[in-house]
Structures are given as C-alpha cells and as structure tokens.
Amino acid sequence: MVRTRIPPSPTGNDLHIGNLYTALINWAYAKKNNGKFIVRIEDTDRARLVEGAAQQILKTLHAFGLDPDEDMIKGGPYGPYIQSERLELYKKYALQLVSQGDAYYCFCTQERLEEVRQIAITEKKQPKYDRHCLHLSAEEISEKLEKKIPHVIRLHIPEGKTSYTDLIRGTITIENETLDDQVLLKSDGFPTYHLGVVVDDHLMEISHVIRAEEWMASVPKHVLLYDFLKWELPVFAHVPLLRTPEKGKISKRKGAVWVSWYLEEGYLKEAILNYLALMAWSHPDQKEIFSLDEYIQVFDLKDINPSAPIFDVVKLTWMNGEYIRKMEKGKLKEEIYKFFGDKYPEDLIERTLPLIQERIKTLKEYDEYAHFFLEAPKEYEIEISKYKELFEKTSSALTEVSDWKAEKIGEVMQKVALDLGIKNSEYFMAMRVAITGKKISPPLNESMEILGKEETLSRLRMII
Numbered sequence: 153m154v155r156t157r158i159p160p161s162p163t164g165n166d167l168h169i170g171n172l173y174t175a176l177i178n179w180a181y182a183k184k185n186n187g188k189f190i191v192r193i194e195d196t197d198r199a200r201l202v203e204g205a206a207q208q209i210l211k212t213l214h215a216f217g218l219d220p221d222e223d224m225i226k227g228g229p230y231g232p233y234i235q236s237e238r239l240e241l242y243k244k245y246a247l248q249l250v251s252q253g254d255a256y257y258c259f260c261t262q263e264r265l266e267e268v269r270q271i272a273i274t275e276k277k278q279p280k281y282d283r284h285c286l287h288l289s290a291e292e293i294s295e296k297l298e299k300k301i302p303h304v305i306r307l308h309i310p311e312g313k314t315s316y317t318d319l320i321r322g323t324i325t326i327e328n329e330t331l332d333d334q335v336l337l338k339s340d341g342f343p344t345y346h347l348g349v350v351v352d353d354h355l356m357e358i359s360h361v362i363r364a365e366e367w368m369a370s371v372p373k374h375v376l377l378y379d380f381l382k383w384e385l386p387v388f389a390h391v392p393l394l395r396t397p398e399k400g401k402i403s404k405r406k407g408a409v410w411v412s413w414y415l416e417e418g419y420l421k422e423a424i425l426n427y428l429a430l431m432a433w434s435h436p437d438q439k440e441i442f443s444l445d446e447y448i449q450v451f452d453l454k455d456i457n458p459s460a461p462i463f464d465v466v467k468l469t470w471m472n473g474e475y476i477r478k479m480e481k482g483k484l485k486e487e488i489y490k491f492f493g494d495k496y497p498e499d500l501i502e503r504t505l506p507l508i509q510e511r512i513k514t515l516k517e518y519d520e521y522a523h524f525f526l527e528a529p530k531e532y533e534i535e536i537s538k539y540k541e542l543f544e545k546t547s548s549a550l551t552e553v554s555d556w557k558a559e560k561i562g563e564v565m566q567k568v569a570l571d572l573g574i575k576n577s578e579y580f581m582a583m584r585v586a587i588t589g590k591k592i593s594p595p596l597n598e599s600m601e602i603l604g605k606e607e608t609l610s611r612l613r614m615i616i
C-alpha cells in the first residue's frame with residue numbers, strides 16, 4: 153500500500169508554494185498507486201506557531217483539489233494527525249532509546265551549550281555537543297531527574313557510517329562523526345522534528361517520504377533512529393528546491409512564496425498545478441499543458457530530475473493565459489465573478505468576455521480591460537481636447553442611430569471620419585480614448601454596443 157504524506161509546520165500565513173509542489177507530487181503518487189495521501193501537522197515549534205495556519209493549509213489544499221485521505225479534521229485510522237496531540241508516543245520511544253543506550257539524558261544549561269559552541273568556533277571545529285552528560289552515572293541521572301532539573305534526551309550517534317538510498321539521488325553515505333548528538337525530546341516535552349517525523353512516519357505506515365532536498369541532511373539521523381527502533385525504512389525521494397530565474401530562493405519579500413499570493417494575483421489553480429508539475433519533470437511527449445488526471449497517468453517519481461528547476465512567474469503567466477483562453481466561457485465567467493467578489497455583475501462579465509477572453513493572462517487583468525464598463529474614465533491617455541469637433545460630429549451622428557449594434561455604430565463612425573478627412577487610425581484612437589480612457593481596449597464598436605447608446609453619448613458630451 154502506497155502511503156505518502158506532507159507534514160507542514162503551521163508557522164506561516166499559508167501553504168508555501170514549495171510545499172504545494174511537494175503536496176502535488178505526494179498526492180499524485182498516492183493517486184497513481186491507489187494509495188493514500190496524508191497531511192500531518194508538525195506543530196512542535198511552539199515559538200513559531202501561527203494561529204489558524206493549520207486550517208489555512210488544509211483549506212488551500214482543498215481549494216486545489218489535493219484533498220488528503222487522512223488529516224486532523226477528517227481523521228483516519230492513524231490519528232491524531234497533529235503532533236501536539238501525540239506527545240506520549242514520542243516520550244515512549246525516547247525512553248525506549250534511553251533504556252537501549254541509543255539515547256541519553258542531557259541536563260546541560262543553555263549557557264553551557266553556548267560556551268561549548270563558542271570554543272568550537274574559536275578552534276575552527278564543527279560546533280557539536282561535547283557529550284558532557286553521556287558519562288553521567290545512573291545515580292547522578294536519577295538524582296537530577298528527581299530534582300526535576302530541566303533536561304532533554306539526545307541521540308547517541310554511534311561510530312561508523314550511515315547509508316541510505318534515495319530514489320532520485322541514489323545511495324548516500326556519510327561519516328557518523330559529522331553528526332551531532334541530536335536532541336530528540338525537548339525540555340518542554342515536545343519532540344524535535346527528527347524524533348517526531350520518524351515516529352509518525354513509522355506509526356502512520358508511510359511508505360514513501362517525498363520531500364524537499366533541504367531535509368536531506370537530516371536523513372542519516374533518521375536512518376539511525378529507524379535502525380535503533382528496528383523499524384523498516386520508507387522509500388526516500390528528495391525533490392529539488394524551486395529556484396527563481398536569478399537562481400535564488402523564492403523570496404518572502406514580495407509575498408510570492410505563499411500560495412495565496414498567486415490566487416490574489418489571478419492565477420488559476422489548474423495552471424499553477426500544471427506549471428508546478430513541470431518543475432524538474434517533463435511530460436513524456438514534451439507536452440506543456442495537461443490535466444491533473446493525465447499527470448497522474450504519466451508521472452513517475454524516478455523521472456524527477458535532481459537539479460533545481462526554475463520557477464518563473466513570467467512562464468506561469470503565459471501558461472495561465474493559455475488556460476484562460478481554453479476555458480469554457482461559463483466557467484471563466486464564474487471565476488472572474490468570484491475573483492472580483494461582486495464588483496462586476498455576472499451579465500456584464502458574460503457580455504464582455506467574448507471581447508476580453510483572448511486578451512488576458514490572469515483573472516486580475518480582466519479589470520484593466522473591463523473597468524470602463526463600470527464607470528466613465530477619469531483620466532485619458534492622450535490629449536483629447538483638440539478633438540472637440542470630432543466628438544461633436546460623432547455625437548450628433550450617433551444620436552441618430554436607432555439600431556444600436558456594433559456594426560451600425562462602426563459604419564456611422566467610419567462615415568464621420570471620412571467627412572472630417574481624418575485618418576482612420578487617428579479617429580478611432582481619439583474615440584477609443586474618449587470612451588475607455590485607454591489607448592488599448594477591447595474592440596471599440598462592440599464595447600460601445602455593450603455600454604449602450606445613452607452612456608456612450610454621455611461620455612462624449614462630458615468631453616465636449
């Protein structure tokens with residue numbers, strides 16, 4: 153049984169775009185293999201906890217259609233799915249490790265640990281715990297425990313080497329002497345990431361641990377834990393981190409790390425997922441646009457390329473435009489309506505869409521093209537005062553039009569341009585700016601038809 157998971161930490165505004173990427177892969181891999189996709193909340197870093205973040209993460213996954221089969225709201229046979237409700241379990245395994253001699257109590261104070269660290273830095277050595285407490289006698293330990301001296305439990309790293317195989321990166325071996333005696337259980341009774349992740353992945357019968365490469369350095373410690381607890385290793389697959397076109401980390405500054413930013417900018421969920429699917433992987437037929445269902449069919453974990461893919465918003469915008477163009481009108485109307493939350497009446501969206509659908513790359517851009525339907529321009533992109541005569545002539549010609557249809561409006565204006573002896577391009581530019589405020593707009597005749605005779609004439613009169 154394939155069981156995949158993402159264990160996000162609820163420490164931010166929303167799901168990170170990189171987390172959405174790993175969520176997609178985990179979800180797709182589970183679906184492909186008739187398995188289960190689990191979301192576990194890792195809320196052990198109490199200082200960085202953000203109220204409501206866990207709920208937001210689940211809401212976002214749901215919005216993207218990446219629903220977990222088991223999570224803290226839905227529940228499931230392996231719950232609870234939030235680590236703060238599983239503290240007894242971590243303690244139990246930490247104590248088991250202590251009794252086996254694979255972990256030990258450490259009573260060192262923060263001050264002492266800091267001193268040890270400073271000495272290592274001055275001696276240009278890797279800062280590591282100096283194992284001061286490894287050598288405490290059984291009596292010393294019980295005495296300190298009785299006195300309730302704050303303590304942690306540390307992993308006792310053995311001598312030798314540790315190896316594991318990563319599905320994407322092959323076999324990795326490291327010398328144990330490079331590892332620190334990792335804290336497993338903190339003085340507040342919470343596990344560190346390392347103990348929590350291993351215990352939960354095991355108890356939740358996770359078969360494939362698919363996550364970002366930034367966690368690779370931790371795997372040897374996890375492998376030791378699996379070994380000490382005599383548990384079978386899951387399959388590890390570390391996917392590359394997404395990079396910006398400048399090859400940096402996606403920056404928190406512009407907000408573009410949070411999935412909500414993309415939705416607020418008017419990107420479609422389908423397009424975002426499609427673009428993410430192409431990170432470090434390509435479709436066997438080199439297709440760029442494909443559905444989630446198709447992705448599940450053709451995707452395989454081992455085809456992921458280990459080198460960092462570029463996440464380029466410009467490319468995503470292009471892809472989003474493709475999605476918008478191909479989208480069925482009714483669905484696009486709904487998306488735009490929801491996006492602007494009542495700003496645009498549905499029937500106006502419906503009438504204007506045929507003029508605008510081809511032109512926009514994001515839902516947000518609809519407003520740039522359609523805003524003039526809601527209100528007369530307050531500014532004009534060209535100096536229009538010199539066209540007074542043009543507007544007067546056009547206004548009286550249009551007043552006579554009884555059949556207010558794009559074609560008829562076009563004919564009448566064409567005739568005015570001819571009578572005035574002004575070049576078509578200049579005439580229509582002046583008219584376009586008068587009606588829409590802008591040099592670039594949806595087709596003018598059709599726009600005027602939708603706007604209606606009265607409103608069109610009123611805009612001309614206002615300028616005159």
Ligand code: GLU
Nearest residue numbers: 159160161194349363367
């Ligand atoms: N809590 C870690 C995170 O926020 C989980 C890493 C993992 O997948 O093991 O990404």
